[in-house]
Amino acid sequence: MVTEIYVDNIIFGSTSQKQVDEFVHLMQEEFEMSMVGELNYFLGFQIKQCKEGIFISQTKYAQTLVKRFGLEKARHMRTPMSMNQKLTKDEHGKNVDPSLYRSMIGSLLYLTASRPDISFSVGVCARYQATPKESHLKAVKRIIRYVHGIAEYGIWYSKDSNSHLAGYSDADWAGNIDDRKNTPGGYFYFGNNLVTWYSKKQSSISLSTAEAEYIAARSCCIQLLWMKQMLEDYGLQQRLLTIFCDNKSAIDISNNPVQHSRTKHIDLRHHFIRDLVESKTVVIDYVATEKKLADIFTKPLDTTRFEKLRGEIGLCQL
Structure with missing residues (x-):
């Protein structure tokens, strides 16, 4: 039996249906709860399972x-x-x-x-x-x-996968017309499967593309560390975490522990990524721009590239 608690949400599962039923009964006796089946109905989730994997759609x-x-x-x-x-x-x-x-x-x-x-x-x-x-x-x-x-589209989760965590980061420098702030985006794979993603405007203005990408990689690190800790609670150990970025200057800043003129104005809270790289907890790898899947989370794209990236992140029709 595995149980995960986050604030007032509980996710649980077991290979034994009897254990699941007993746990549900116990929790309903103690607390007023809405079961996941009710939530799935409200959000319209359809879950299809087969030998090859699981398909989730709405x-x-x-x-x-x-x-x-x-x-x-x-x-x-x-x-x-x-x-x-x-x-x-x-x-x-x-x-x-x-x-x-x-x-x-x-x-x-x-x-x-x-x-x-x-x-x-x-x-x-x-x-x-x-x-x-x-x-x-x-x-x-x-x-x-x-x-x-494409209402029938959803996410495909393949069973034929490894258990390695990896993240992809990107940032649209000064993309917001109103305040010139950046929109960083990231998505995270557990093996071959997309498990979480984000697209959120930054609260501060970056002075260069490299700085925007560096801060985006920092946000990616935070998410990966949280996922690593959660997986270790489940008994799945993670070694070196990988973040893919297409900006070589941002990678160089991450690998350089020395503060210099190009980075002295960057808030100190963003620099903890250097410690992670130095301690070999995280590695920042380069990925070519044309292979940067995180583009779909940071900017509007033309039809051809959008549909290509949509398929590559795992969205499809079963």
């Missing part, structure tokens, strides 16, 4: 979302966000119903649990929930039209 939820907002007859889009569109506060734009806009964003955020391909675009649109404009609503509707076209 097809029914996605289809319901499209109908809820009246876009079932709208033309499908092949990408969730246009490369030519840069969202801003649009202070002179026409106001739209904020309740409707927030409802759309909230519904899409639930869908990102199985659809990492929309994480970046939903995150960008979520920045404008306070005073949404017509341009923002148009961008959200495009995401829903994209979801409508």
Whole structure:
């Protein structure tokens, strides 16, 4: 029996159904609980298992979302966000119903649990929930039209895999038009399977691409260390953790423990990555830009590259 507790959430499992039933009964006697089956129903998860692996999708939820907002007859889009569109506060734009806009964003955020391909675009649109404009609503509707076209897609988890942790980091330097802050993104593999990802705007402004990529790699390190600790609680030991980055300058900064003019302005909290590299806990490896899968979490892409990366991170139709 394995049990994982995080704040007020509990994940448990066992090879014995009897143990699972006994644990459920015991917890329900002590606490008021919502079972995972109820959560799966609410979020529309469909889980299909076979000898080769597990396929997780939210097809029914996605289809319901499209109908809820009246876009079932709208033309499908092949990408969730246009490369030519840069969202801003649009202070002179026409106001739209904020309740409707927030409802759309909230519904899409639930869908990102199985659809990492929309994480970046939903995150960008979520920045404008306070005073949404017509341009923002148009961008959200495009995401829903994209979801409508491939509602059956989900994540494939193969059983034919190793147990090595690896992370991929990226950053879109000064990509936000309003404040010129960066949007770092990262995704993490356990063997051949994508297990978690993030796309979040940084709170500080970076002065160069190298600095933005360096800070993104630092965020990646934090996530990997947490995952390593969790896996060790399950008895799965991890050795050297690998982070892939396409910026050689950021890798050089990580490997150089000496403070110099290029890095003295960077907040000290970001430099702990150097200690991890020096202690051989983490290694930062170079990956060519064309093979950088994390691009899908940091910037809008053209149709060809977006669809290529979407397939490579494990999104497919069973």
